[in-house]
Amino acid sequence: MSDPIEKQEYNITVYTENQIGLLSRIAIIFTRRKINIDSLNTSPSEIESIHRFNIVINETEDVVTKLCRQIEKQVEVLKVYYNTNEDVIWQEMALYKVPTDIIADQVSVERLLREHGARAVVIRKDYTVFETTGHREETDTLIKVLQPYGLIEFVRSARVMIIKHSKGFNSKLREFEQAEPGEEVIENEFLNSRHKVFTM
Template sequence: MTQQPNDRQEYNITAYTENQVGLLNRIAIIFSRRKINVESLNTSPSEIEGIHRFNMVVVETEDVVRKIARQMEKQVEVLKVYFNPNEEVIWQEMALYKVPTDIIAERAVVERLLREHGARVVVIRKDYTVFETTGHREETDKLLAVLHPYGLIEFVRSARIAIIKDSQGFHHKLREFERREPGAEVSENEFLGRRDKVFSM
């Protein structure tokens, strides 16, 4: 079934930014003012030195997400914002599970869990064992349900990380800018001031 612009669904918002103190707080305000819950938030270095990458997951309509992206791009430190539904990105989450070692001490049980859920053992101690797995939310939830009867001690899941399927990377945008402005040294402020022109092309 084709999604319509007014249908709510999961969107992955990817923002390339400078690494500046206070930026996360200002981005959070954009969401809180619209009473939008951020389901997942990850920030990390990007493929370009000195530029960070935010990945946020929200459940909203395309129209609302588009407005959020535009508001985020008004922040001086934000260079570019993309938004994509799940089918347009490759994404993963990581989960850790701590269970009592004595309950799963039988080797056959451990091997079966690893094989069926693509998990691996991170740590084995006398008092507990830690499993790790990566995948989509549904996949990590399945192992969570399986391990509950074994006296699950602790569980944590990471924020989502995602790569846009059809993106050529932010490097491509920078190279495109350099080709359109040959022979001129462009200061950081000039680059930021003209980013709307560059990224709309």
């Protein structure tokens, strides 16, 4: 178990209804407490009409627990989980725009890109766009590597992540849809293992 008073990266996964304004309702839970969101990704989940948020913050577990409860309290939020980096598989995607002539001229650049697992997405006369996915340090390294070769532009996506022990959300949603959810409804997961998983 991680130290509850030590700050570290936490990955918060939120399952929600697809509702206008919900992004703001969730975001203000962080901003009200002056907590910076390091990364935020929101997109439709594997279930139709259900959205999944991935939020990354650097905080203590105590704070993260409280934030998760405040998020789960929102009417249109179905479920919230938080995990440390060890509990998840995560990736960020990055795009790099580099002048084509330099790459064509210098064999070393091609080798470097290969070493970093970068893939050409677009090749034009004037520039080439490479793509790579990985952890923050990996995509960061490639920026440093490409900088001497005239890196024109760089962009990185928010983090997406899969929880290692998760069984997905399909079965849970069915329980939520019942007017009187059963005793096993995941509602009380938190009470069973108070420090492990947050849920209501």
